[in-house]
Amino acid sequence: MKSDPVISSDASRAAEALAALLRVAVDASPVCITISDLRRDDAPLIFVNDQFCRTTGHTREQVIGRNCRFLQGEGTDRSVVARMREAIARREPVSIELISYKRTGEPFLNRLDLAPVRDSRLEIDAYVGVQRDITAFRAAEATRREREKMEALGRLASGFSHELNNLLQPIITYSGMLAARPEMAEAEYAEQINAIVDCASAARDITAQVLHFARSGVALSEAEPLSRRPGEAIRMASRLLPPGVSLSIEGVEDLSAACAIDTAELLQVLGNVFRNAADAMDGKGSVRLAAVMEDTTLVLSVSDTGPGVPPELWSRIFEPFFSTKPPGQGTGLGLATAWGIVRGWGGTLTVRNREGGGAEFIIHIPLDRRSTDWGTNNNGAHSSDR
Missing domain, CATH: 3.30.565.10 (Histidine kinase-like ATPase, C-terminal domain)
Structure with missing residues (x-):
């Protein structure tokens, strides 16, 4: 049975509209959202939203392709970083709080929630991160x-x-x-x-x-x-x-x-x-x-x-x-x-x-x-x- 080209076209347009809406929504989010590609060496960032750039002071061009460890500094608790890496190695979600650093060198208390995103059909092996500057809250x-x-x-x-x-x-x-x-x-x-x-x-x-x-x-x-x-x-x-x-x-x-x-x-x-x-x-x-x-x-x-x-x-x-x-x-x-x-x-x-x-x-x-x-x-x- 042949598919109706009109229905197919409508479904395609709806999917494209939803994808565009999701992109706009992610960039409008009040929290930092990042995606790291675990299929590549050193798990580089492949996406950051606008709030991440506003919070950290980095531009997309400066961070895409880099591991997010550039946010760490002398005040970052290494035991917390080790716990995060162990969870990633096991492909498990993890929630942590650690001292991170903005591009200016200013420290901030970072609440970081990481979750694995895997889909063998689409060959996806990534981590999505949600980060919030909770310095003022604490x-x-x-x-x-x-x-x-x-x-x-x-x-x-x-x-x-x-x-x-x-x-x-x-x-x-x-x-x-x-x-x-x-x-x-x-x-x-x-x-x-x-x-x-x-x-x-x-x-x-x-x-x-x-x-x-x-x-x-x-x-x-x-x-x-x-x-x-x-x-x-x-x-x-x-x-x-x-x-x-x-x-x-x-x-x-x-x-x-x-x-x-x-x-x-x-x-x-x-x-x-x-x-x-x-x-x-x-x-x-x-x-x-x-x-x-x-x-x-x-x-x-x-x-x-x-x-x-x-x-x-x-x-x-x-x-x-x-x-x-x-x-x-x-x-x-x-x-x-x-x-x-x-x-x-x-x-x-x-x-x-x-x-x-x-x-x-x-x-x-x-x-x-x-x-x-x-x-x-x-x-x-x-x-x-x-």
């Missing part, structure tokens, strides 16, 4: 998680402050009464009682600061000569170090500038950094606190003789609730709170590893600030300069 996701953490911290801090203040009040009252008795002035344990008064009072101030930080308000501090502040804060912070850790101090006695911070805030920052150093050294070693003036900035550095901070933790060390300690041995709030307080001063808190070993926390504090905005860490973060 950043927004991280910001949302950070906001949720800070909201949870605010709720925790509110209840924590209330309960702790109830316990601190009798400690402060009764130890103050003991310290005020005339016979206590000459008692051999007078210094210990005064330490109880000082530390309990500082703890009360710190609970207020934690609550203030968690609620992201506005910190207002009255500038005073800085030389009046460090001695008291350092003295109380040093009491947080275990007996096996020695503390050396350099340059603090020479300070005479004005800076809008108070003793409770400085104590909280130094205390948290000191405790972190002591924990890193397992309670045995030395801590060095140094202060220098650089133009209109006070630079405080706290270094230890511990093992330093592993590179994989550099980007997370100041995150709220992040801790490497076993459950029950750390809240993950110490360095995050210190970071937030320093940022509230308009300064920065960073960390790096020392060449001779150990970690060094560096605090930059701008001088003569009367008010500063409190904020939360929105990643990139807290940042590490290592």
Whole structure:
């Protein structure tokens, strides 16, 4: 039976129209679409759509005939690439996320979905790839998680402050009464009682600061000569170090500038950094606190003789609730709170590893600030300069 030429012609025109529509649709797609030919050596690209060119900055002429590894760079995770290659070798679909690079060298987080396309009748053996730049999406996701953490911290801090203040009040009252008795002035344990008064009072101030930080308000501090502040804060912070850790101090006695911070805030920052150093050294070693003036900035550095901070933790060390300690041995709030307080001063808190070993926390504090905005860490973060 002969086919009707009119029907054949109509079917052919419909197929051509559909093929044209598909080409237009693929180029109009908001995601990158590529096709690699596995029948040829090195599986070169034989098709890329317009969105791929817009996202990567490459033209079709620059990429057709090349393997898509030109998108990789120094930040690309080789283990992820190996997983992709293994899936392709087995002709299996695979979904991965990896750092890719645009023609300008700018990195972006690439969500890549690959699927095999095989048809023995048409002699097709290819892979179709769908790629999306999810850098902004992941950043927004991280910001949302950070906001949720800070909201949870605010709720925790509110209840924590209330309960702790109830316990601190009798400690402060009764130890103050003991310290005020005339016979206590000459008692051999007078210094210990005064330490109880000082530390309990500082703890009360710190609970207020934690609550203030968690609620992201506005910190207002009255500038005073800085030389009046460090001695008291350092003295109380040093009491947080275990007996096996020695503390050396350099340059603090020479300070005479004005800076809008108070003793409770400085104590909280130094205390948290000191405790972190002591924990890193397992309670045995030395801590060095140094202060220098650089133009209109006070630079405080706290270094230890511990093992330093592993590179994989550099980007997370100041995150709220992040801790490497076993459950029950750390809240993950110490360095995050210190970071937030320093940022509230308009300064920065960073960390790096020392060449001779150990970690060094560096605090930059701008001088003569009367008010500063409190904020939360929105990643990139807290940042590490290592």
